[in-house]
Amino acid sequence: MKSRSFWLKILSATVLFGAWQIAGMIPVSYAFPTFFESMAALVRMAGDGTLFQAYVETLRPLVIGVAISAVFGIGLGLWIGLSSRFDWLFSPIFIVMQAAPLAALIPLLVMAYGIGLTSKVFVVCIMAMPVIVLNTAGAVRNTPTSLKEMGRSFLASDAEIILKIIIPAASPVIFSGLRLGISAGFIGAILAELKITPTGVGDIITYSRSIADYPAMYAAIFSIILLAVLFLNLLERLEVYLFEGNVRGYASD
């Protein structure tokens, strides 16, 4: 089973990169490099260290923002899911946050918090937090009643019901919220670097475009996607490690 899913992953990567290579060779646009040109640029930038310097800059708001979003997002989501009053108070804020056109709000953030780290962390949080909060709240609210009754009938305290029943029961949806939220956080981090001040990976993208070094630009975009995918895989590992029984396989298996 494992080898099948492994080969499927290889196959889907080959198809994607192959299509990229062909599209670049036609070319669909002068500004669209082939896959191999981009990879060469990636290796060059990794070799001379520019890529790593860029990531030191980019990862700072990203990691801080994602950490804040995960901790506060799950915390707030729990709170909202457990209490109808907090649902009434907080849910609208996150629904608005999720729907807000972020790029249009960035000037406001810059006016309030300047062009430094704070604004960028804010952008990451605005992107990442709503889906984490809303998913967690929904999952907590939908904990099967019989599981909670089971806990109570076997004398669980309120804290035990939350920690040992509600959170694990909500974990699949919480984790899917984390996955969506963290990918949105990656988008937010790059968006902040493009819209606020060009630093890090955002700087490579902006600068390469301005000097028409398209392979470098796409290499930078590729690297951030790669990082996001790796991180999401790591998150999945964590979920399997914590809640093994949640992995039920596929109906067709």
Add this chain to the structure above:
Amino acid sequence: MVMPQIKEVVGPDDTPAADNAVVARGISKNYGDVEALKNLTLEFPRGQLTSLLGPSGCGKTTLLKIIAGLLEPSAGEIEVNGKPVTGPGPDRAFVFQDFALLPWANVLRNVSFALELRGVPKSEREAIAEKYIGDVGLAGFELKFPHQLSGGMRQRVGLARALSVDADVLLMDEPFSAVDEQTRRKFQEDLLGLVQNENKTFIFVTHSIEEAVYVSDQIAILLPRPSRVSEIIRPTGLRNKDVDNIRRDPEYLDIVDSIWASLRSYVE
């Protein structure tokens, strides 16, 4: 040899003859304007299995959850071993219709979960759980997860969990309604053995007339809207018969028929 035996019988007899593990007194339960239960009084003799039988919506599960302490009655009082019930307690254990197993936990953790909540140390509670997993016939499945088990096996896990806390009273909410017919028959036979061997009081909610007559020492027939006990039937003659012959016993068939006769007008 004869004398002391007589004394023993006489000795405890100054307490009332019927020893009830659970007593429901004047229980009413309203949901808004809806009266689910009205002034219901019922006694559950110790060491016996009492079925709550009735058409759907007659409040039998509501009554069971009130006894469990999961719901508050609007009026009336439940006594377990002479003490009034104010909430869930260690003297009662619940078996759920939908099993209520933790999907992220394996069989061993699920069975030991009730003991975990009571703060029993890990090695001790797992040893106890192992014993009951063996008793319900699931030895070897300790590390399986609920989704890897059949419906019948899942309910055995639920039963092992309820037995592991060694409560006086076992509350069973249509425990066999979600398993297939053959498994259900096996469960019913096992339940008769359990009632005989374990010194526990069973309260068993079911909508199956046959099941109630097959397993019960006492059947309380509840009629709906608002629920009250309309009749109490004691199929005492059946309890001494061989389990293999109960289903063709004339008394069994008569009781099933008479219950159906009294219930049929309440079934839409």
